Amino acid sequence: MANITKKVSWSSRTDESGTPGEGTPLLNGSERASHSRQVRLACWLTVVLTGLSEEDSLFQIGRLSTVDLEEEITSDEVKSDIFCVLFQSLDYDNIENQLFLEEERRMSYMGFRCLEISRWVVCGLIGFLTGLIACFIDIAVEELAGIKYQVVKENIEKFTEVGGLSISLLLWAVLNSAIVMMGAIIVAFFEPIAAGSGIPQIKCYLNGIKIPRVVRLKTLVVKVCGVICSVVGGLAVGKEGPMIHSGAVVAAGVSQGRSTSLKRDFKIFEYFRRDTEKRDFVSAGAAAGVSAAFGAPVGGVLFSLEEGASFWNQMLTWRIFFASMISTFTLNFFLSVYHKNPGDLSNPGLINFGRFQSDSVAYNLYEIPLFIAMGAIGGLLGALFNILNYWLTIFRIRYVHRPCLQVMEAMLVAAVTATVSFTMIYFSNDCQPLGPEHSEEYPLQLFCADGEYNSMATAFFNTPERSVRSLFHNQPGSYNPLTLGLFTLTYFFLACWTYGLAVSAGVFIPSLLIGAAWGRLCGILLASIPSNGSIWADPGKYALIGAAAQLGGIVRMTLSLTVIMVEATGNVTYGLPIMLVLMTAKIVGDYFVEGLYDIHIKLQSVPFLHWDAPATSHWLTAREVMSSQVTCLNRIEKVGTIVDTLSNTSTNHNGFPVVVTENEHPAKLCGLILRSQLIVLLKHKVFVELARSRLTHRKLQLKDFRDAYPRFPPIQSIHVSQDERECMMDLTEFMNATPYTVPQETSLPRVFKLFRALGLRHLVVVDDVNRVVGLVTRKDLARYHLGKHGLEELQLAQT
């Protein structure tokens, strides 16, 4: 470990938020929502207060997390539990205990076929419901925004003649604030996890981290209502990101065949009540969400794979694809009915970039460098956006953490957005003739001549989706450069301010809008260069490239985003330039700072595992990485010991190797058991003595574990009498008898690969005679990352 710069960050002050043991990770029942919010807040606070106390941190955004304490820390300190206790791992590896194997062996081939069919049915349902939700959001936003804009427009028109436009402004601002307030209140007071786009949370979930309340029904309801309010309230947000979260929640709900919130159990899909299966469905749900949002089923599949996949499974991929397909189809169908054109299925997705006719806007070889340059600009602007948003988020965590303050901030942003929009429209002199077909939805005449409309208003006085589309498709000359420049500038800061508010809202559409604006600006400027070709003249193409560049610069997805963009444009001709642009944007952006989602994930101190172990980590072996304070249980263990072990708040382990000690020989590993399993065993009092005395005692079945999943009660809620403490428990049947093990000499990359490829939660480290010497968990692996001085050991946060 000689070459590791030991770094500790965000954690110089410990024990700041009460006793750490209080928030036992298993307690995530709804009654604890407010408590766990406080705990998370505490995580954040610790992170930020200590992080910001270093002067140089402001200039090293990408590495803000590393604050050198300039001292050697003993191994024990480093090995202490450093991540926020709120975050636990999911078990993506099947717990193959005797019960499980017996059930599997009892099942016939037909049984497996039925299971497979029900998986397809569940995926179909997920797609259908996700599509319906998307449809509901779309129609609600359309109708409500229509009413709002109509009211404001009439008002503006009335007052344009008689003077007193400030009354219109006031009306607009108050309307917006009021709507946003509703959205912010439900988010801030009822379900804070529903804030933002939800993509970081889903990324974490698919990565294997259990974030409390992220896939609850309540979260879904708040998210849907919240996003409608934010979009109708005129914030610089999109309704697409939240769809991914919504799809995931739908999937988690449908696949379990019950709702814990509604206390209804439909007694179906019981087989799917474990992390492995649930994760698969959540992947499908996320994909269905992307598919519904952008009309991009393939993009959805790739998104799920890019964010979540560890092991590519073909059948799973097809099911995900099926869910995506059904989702976009459902949305498409219902929207076509809503638009009084039933059966016309060529407009999938919430956002639709409109048809790019390939003939009119084909690109040429000499444009490729231009596109790449635009990609670089996108990367730069994206990095700027992310840095600003990072600072803002830290500011928010520090000062704006009370719900009422959050609501007020959201209202302020809404009012400012309206004011800025109004001012921009007011002072803009960009009058354009109304097209013959009145393609504008809400043309604002304002001070323009009759038959003309204010083109700044097209961009501002509209839902962002429509603005994007008009930037892509309006005739050359619809916007003058000044309008676009001003619009880009203001919208950039508005969007940056908006993301991270306590409202549910996505960043995709604002990014696209900013990019489309400056992209179109580029197109117009290029068109002014004298050239003999007419190819320069189409600014819509440059708007598209700009949009891709800006979005890529902010979120840094490549493969899935390329496919999403291509599917949304409905034209594969742009595939190559979009790819190039997204890659350039990513490379340039990554030079400065991480992607927006990763920043927010990092700020939450989540033990996120990346794809590979850090490159220079071959130095490390399992011996150094593992936690050596492993609590082992005997195969036949005293109840008292188990209760004490589980109640021990200082260790708070979730997995316990089971060992067997035979006459004088050292204790050899024979299994692994989880805290959740022990809890169920204790609850059902599966004690050896009881089993002997009462012969009729029902044998514990897999169903009992499934019924308790996923909200296992805390150990404190289980009463064990003093007599019972003296009983014994036989773990043989319940433990996973064949846990994955590695020798101590295994290198970190090898451990990492095993862990990541199999989706493990615990990996037992054994010596050469199969004795337990340590345990590797997600947090042990997530600690190591590549910093500027090579491999660094990171401590993210302490509660």
Next chain:
Amino acid sequence: MANITKKVSWSSRTDESGTPGEGTPLLNGSERASHSRQVRLACWLTVVLTGLSEEDSLFQIGRLSTVDLEEEITSDEVKSDIFCVLFQSLDYDNIENQLFLEEERRMSYMGFRCLEISRWVVCGLIGFLTGLIACFIDIAVEELAGIKYQVVKENIEKFTEVGGLSISLLLWAVLNSAIVMMGAIIVAFFEPIAAGSGIPQIKCYLNGIKIPRVVRLKTLVVKVCGVICSVVGGLAVGKEGPMIHSGAVVAAGVSQGRSTSLKRDFKIFEYFRRDTEKRDFVSAGAAAGVSAAFGAPVGGVLFSLEEGASFWNQMLTWRIFFASMISTFTLNFFLSVYHKNPGDLSNPGLINFGRFQSDSVAYNLYEIPLFIAMGAIGGLLGALFNILNYWLTIFRIRYVHRPCLQVMEAMLVAAVTATVSFTMIYFSNDCQPLGPEHSEEYPLQLFCADGEYNSMATAFFNTPERSVRSLFHNQPGSYNPLTLGLFTLTYFFLACWTYGLAVSAGVFIPSLLIGAAWGRLCGILLASIPSNGSIWADPGKYALIGAAAQLGGIVRMTLSLTVIMVEATGNVTYGLPIMLVLMTAKIVGDYFVEGLYDIHIKLQSVPFLHWDAPATSHWLTAREVMSSQVTCLNRIEKVGTIVDTLSNTSTNHNGFPVVVTENEHPAKLCGLILRSQLIVLLKHKVFVELARSRLTHRKLQLKDFRDAYPRFPPIQSIHVSQDERECMMDLTEFMNATPYTVPQETSLPRVFKLFRALGLRHLVVVDDVNRVVGLVTRKDLARYHLGKHGLEELQLAQT
């Protein structure tokens, strides 16, 4: 194992083709090409002769491989080496021995960065070269086919007036046969592995099976020349499938920085000389091939993932994507120069379906059931195609296995194709007016009036790519139903006969062409139904759907094929119907028989690992699956023992667990060493005594292993004197000190998952004190499959 129906197939006659030990798997030097061809042939023969000897096999195509011997076979017999010895596994897991770890540890962060950059460079090169090859094939085919059709056309025109058309026919048939002969000769005599599309071989390679000579330079040359001959020779084949193989060969060559065939070593990319890295590049090459063939970079990536991925690695996926992008771009660019329109980059791919304008051919909800019905037809026709081709292949293996016979068959097919085409054209009365822009490439007037052309000739007298395009895009009314019906029928049988000939050729385009023909027929028939909408009238749309259905029915790819089709049409509107059609085709087709590629893989007795263990295999544990005849070596072993072990032809193991025996304690596992490593050690005489005596003795380095990769010499070629046999070898430094192990009780699905997710070659099974009890290899896992009586144990072939 109580519930396993033991089945043995294809192997009731053993020892039919010489002594099994003769074909030592490691001998795949070029000098052994003819021998190994015989061995493979022998595999095939054994397969087929015994398979066909059962009466019921003809009616159970899908399960032809299982022939119940109606007897209990003892465990030992079952465990014998049942797969063709020709096929070995690749090592996709890094061999982490001390040398490797030392090298990795010496490398700085910058070193890893440089490696990463060189990976990108290699991928760029792969894409570029693959694109160039595609370009070369395209131009060569275009030019040569142009000359041929021009000559034949002039001849036909001349003789139409004066009579004696049979001379034209003769000319056409002889020309075709001659060209095809050349292609067949080089394939049959020089490189039989270059026959066919190469997709089954690449699937196997990516699955982890080393097929001799599949990624050699010679294979590439033969493949490229062969495919040009086949297409120009007018066979019912496409040039697209072989591109995938070509891309893979390019990748395998470029990434190694040397050519063993040309005996040139450029001393670059030495780090990549191992299976792990090479496989990654081959994935990229295959993707680049798909990308160049269909102008579908995303489809290429998905193809690689669908066929090869075990662990989804984001960086790898991006590199694959990059290679695909460069490939399609290169092809595009050079073709645009060739077509005198430099810089126009909107025609990617060898096959281009032409632009489908979405407005004119939008689909409607009520068409979805029709599409699904067409998918079902495609599935049925595809299954028929596969069954016929299966029989034909068996016939070929039985009777047409001598190269000269193969050449003659190819010539016969070429002549018959020309004759049938000519007859069809001759008797067709389908005259169509010539379009104003003369869109037909070689309009044959024949007996039509002036200003008209024979529409049957558009389909037959053309390269298949053009025929497909004209079926998609020609105006409604360009074909009459009878023409299409006859064309479908004849082309179906021609294509079926052609696939599997000893020529390099793909099945994609013929499938598309058959499908497009009957799809267009469907469209025309539907259009004749009286309807008030004009939507029925576009037969091009139905041609596309039919093409997708037929192709899906034959090859049974879904996700990647959907994306390929969508990218090739250049229009995402068709995404949903194409998906539905492909899924339907797959479900219907799978009911009858496997996909064409899988049939051919199965016929070659390859131990192919599917995605998951069979559903009902929880009964089995590692104990039952493993081979228990493991040869272990001591950490410090006598040279004589090692030589004897390696020379033992009856076991022919490739991996040897290394054990350490300490005073009376049982031998404990301490590592794993490969045959190839031992060979290198023996070759360099790394003996303990020598190292002691000659202090200057150079320490063996990783480079020595890399130089020997991948063609390690056979043990027979290494001379070890009697004195040396008494020396000792210390394996400590060279063995993989941390091999993956599982306990004996591990269930088969768990073993399978570990094996597949990590790309293992050997998995050591240990008891509870870490003693070696068995070894699981690919062949042990590939044996189990789901038959009609539940889980079956399959024995594929014996040499």
